[in-house]
Amino acid sequence: MEQVAPLAAAIRDADSVVALTGAGISTASGIPDFRSDSGIWNRFEPEDFHYRRFCNDPKDFWEDRVELHETMFGEKVEPNPAHDALHELAEEGYLHTLVTQNTDGLHDSTAETAAKLIELHGNAHRVVCDSCGRKTEAGPVRERVESGERPPRCGDCDGIFKPDVVLFGEQLGKSDLQCARERSRNADVFLAIGSSLSVEPAASLPRIAERNNATTAVVNLDKTPFSALAEYDIRGDVTDVLPALCEEIAD
Template identity: 40%
Template sequence: MNAKRPLIAVLTGAGISTDSGIPDYRGPNGLWQRDPKAQELVTIGPYLADPDVRRRSWQLRKEVGAVGAEPNAGHLALVELERSGLPMRVLTQNVDGLHRRSGLPERKVLELHGTADRVQCVRCRLRTPMAEALARVDAGEPDPACLACGGVLKPCTVMFGEVLDERVLADAAAIAKACDLFLAVGTLLQVHPAAGLARVAVEHGARLIVVNADPTPYDDEAAEVIREPISQALPALVARITAGEFSAPA
């Protein structure tokens, strides 16, 4: 009798994208550790109230370079997992869009914190490509306003001080409850409510595997903790999964 195929949920954080040239934020060498004041650049109150914060925020977006980043071996490993035919969904805390650009079908990716590849006017809600806004910054506009109504532009991300979309969070919780195998990849599991999805999965009987360079609050509950670099560890883990090492409960 064939083993039952596991339903797989993969929660990804900033660590999966560092090999694509996008720095993490909360790790020991992350942006918030190097410059604690940088957090206000992605906090909704100061961002809306202070033009100088917005100008510095636009410069940060240019420097981070997420728009031009390319998927790495970690992202591509998840594409291979999806193409294996195993039922899987990616729940990502990242806003860089690299899971979609790697070739994963959009329906398989739930972007918990939104996406940085588009901007939205806070007044008229018009959405336009981030690349167009950054081109205006390059051309000399330090704080580009909405071309339709003159309102403030912000990335289509959930900033500090904003709440996650309730429908997105409900979908993520349903996936965590239903999965047999929950991979936490490149995340310190400290940003809630996304981090709490690991708890939901474990409480509903899923096997938890943590792939992260630094300790997380969930390591003691994990069936396995992998400290190797993600671009090496995730392809190897996916190979084990597709080989049938992790079957679902009968």
């Protein structure tokens, strides 16, 4: 990992560092990805994640949510060394914005990190009323579903709760996306971590940073569409590379 040392130097000298994370940062915590042989797309159909299915048959939709939660979080999952490394970079003032495509909530471990966190696709540990917009923790609502309340309804307006995640057919939150793009545009260093960089609009963020003269790095097991443009293309396990990067920065 000879590229780690010069990347660490760039981060130490930067006024603004932005990291984008994808599914590849959470697989070591036991969260399945989407496209591998054991991924989500081999267990569920994309239509299961579409907003129109929620609208047309919320009862059936919520039955699948219970199964999906068991698939993703059947055993207690914890942040892994890659999450911990980003947390450390944030606490030490080296990471200023953390943008994630993940909905597993593993980045939201401290107020220090959360203040820098943009969850582009939402958070599966919350639900939101589709009528009035009220948000609450998903755990108690999921327990109501498991007890037979399908679909679960909002106590304020009797609307139907949906997972507070962006389903197919829904738009990303404009303010979150605008903020992510602005932070990327102003970044001195941009890190793309554990992301295939194949899903828009998140995939465009490193390109925005690169066009504005940021130092860019990809940390991923496989080649991505952005790898050829990145100044640093580090092929490796994020749970090895990120702790090594933290250690190099601290030296």
